[in-house]
Amino acid sequence: MLISLLLGAGVGAILGLTGAGGGILAVPALVFGMGWPMQQATPVALVAVAGSAAVGALEAFRKRLVRYRAALFMAAAGVPATAVGARLARALPQRLLLVLFAAVMLFVAVRLLRQTLKRNKATQTDSPLCVAHIDPATGRFDWTWRTAVALGATGSLTGLMTGLLGVGGGFVIVPMMRKLTDVSMHGIVATSLMVIALVGSGGVLATALHGAAFPFDVALWFSVATAAGMLSGRIASHRLAAHHVQLGFAVILVCVAVGLTIKALFA
Numbered sequence: 001m002l003i004s005l006l007l008g009a010g011v012g013a014i015l016g017l018t019g020a021g022g023g024i025l026a027v028p029a030l031v032f033g034m035g036w037p038m039q040q041a042t043p044v045a046l047v048a049v050a051g052s053a054a055v056g057a058l059e060a061f062r063k064r065l066v067r068y069r070a071a072l073f074m075a076a077a078g079v080p081a082t083a084v085g086a087r088l089a090r091a092l093p094q095r096l097l098l099v100l101f102a103a104v105m106l107f108v109a110v111r112l113l114r115q116t117l118k119r120n121k122a123t124q125t126d127s128p129l130c131v132a133h134i135d136p137a138t139g140r141f142d143w144t145w146r147t148a149v150a151l152g153a154t155g156s157l158t159g160l161m162t163g164l165l166g167v168g169g170g171f172v173i174v175p176m177m178r179k180l181t182d183v184s185m186h187g188i189v190a191t192s193l194m195v196i197a198l199v200g201s202g203g204v205l206a207t208a209l210h211g212a213a214f215p216f217d218v219a220l221w222f223s224v225a226t227a228a229g230m231l232s233g234r235i236a237s238h239r240l241a242a243h244h245v246q247l248g249f250a251v252i253l254v255c256v257a258v259g260l261t262i263k264a265l266f267a
Contacts, residue, residue: 004218007033008048008225015052015226016233017240018249024108026226027101027166028256031263034218038097039089042166043207044219048226049168050200053193055227060190067187070141071194073148074155074173078195079202081156085163086206098264101165102257108171109253116246132181141181150180158195162203168196 007029014025026045030036060066089097132147134140141147154176158169173192177183183191208214237245 001217001221003033004222005225008222009229009232011048012052012226012229012231013233013236014229014249014252016230016235017237017245024105024167024171024253025256028105028260030222031098032259037094038101038166039094039207042089043204043214044222045166046162046168046200046203046207047219048223049166050197050204051223052226052230053168053170053200054197057190057193057197060193063190065186065190066194067141067183067191068194070151071191071198074151074158074195075198075202077152077155078159078162078169078199079206081159082163082199082203082206083209085160085165086203086209087163089164089207095264097165098260101167102260102264104161104165104167104171105253105257105260109250109257111171111175112246112250112253116243116250127179129179130182134182150176154180155195155199159199159202162199163206166203166207168200170196 011026011029026048027038027041030041030044031038034041057066061068132150133142135142154173157176158172161167161172162169170192173195174188177188177191178185181188204214
């Protein structure tokens with residue numbers, strides 16, 4: 001119990017410091033700290049990630065930042081895909097899952113490092129891949145077939161990764177919406193949180209239905225500790241430079257990814 005509290009507090013602190021990025025550490029924290037296989041760590045991590053995302057989404061919804069129609073559409077495409085991901089997670093060997101998770105962590109780390117190195121440069125121009133546009137007259141999406149395909153593909157990929165690896169999917173939603181839509185960054189992050197909360201909840205159900213062990217007591221305490229750690233992380237974030245936090249988080253991701261790879265190769 002104490003170990004789960006400490007792990008949850010650590011993950012929550014990084015969540016509070018980085019925004020939504022710390023959720024990717026929940027699974028490896030349980031794998032290393034509790035000695036669990038990924039199939040067992042996945043649903044517990046998703047409970048904490050989905051709960052934290054739901055709190056953030058409610059706060060953003062009150063500020064009218066959430067594109068809730070787009071979020072519901074992406075979740076409708078993503079939740080069924082979590083079942084596919086959960087089946088793959090049960091079928092694939094543990095070592096392959098660890099290597100896949102390490103590859104995802106390295107991808108996120110590289111993206112963070114690139115963002116940190118470009119922090120003093122001008123903001124990016126409109127993406128040439130943008131197909132989902134906001135109607136200036138209504139302030140809402142102009143729902144065309146291209147918009148539906150772009151958002152549906154984003155939701156489906158998010159659901160697949162959620163069911164397979166137990167990650168929230170923010171590392172998928174945010175860059176894809178930046179490339180495929182012209183929504184502001186604040187709106188993207190807020191919408192991403194709502195999708196993560198909905199798809200993550202579906203991921204918990206999918207993994208549980210496919211036979212994954214689900215210790216409710218550990219999940220409860222881990223989630224409570226994550227929420228408490230996130231609060232302390234948010235307080236500390238006001239005293240730290242954002243690019244220093246991103247750089248430190250990227251280094252942590254690289255170290256954990258190397259550890260997962262070693263565990264996969266030699267365990």
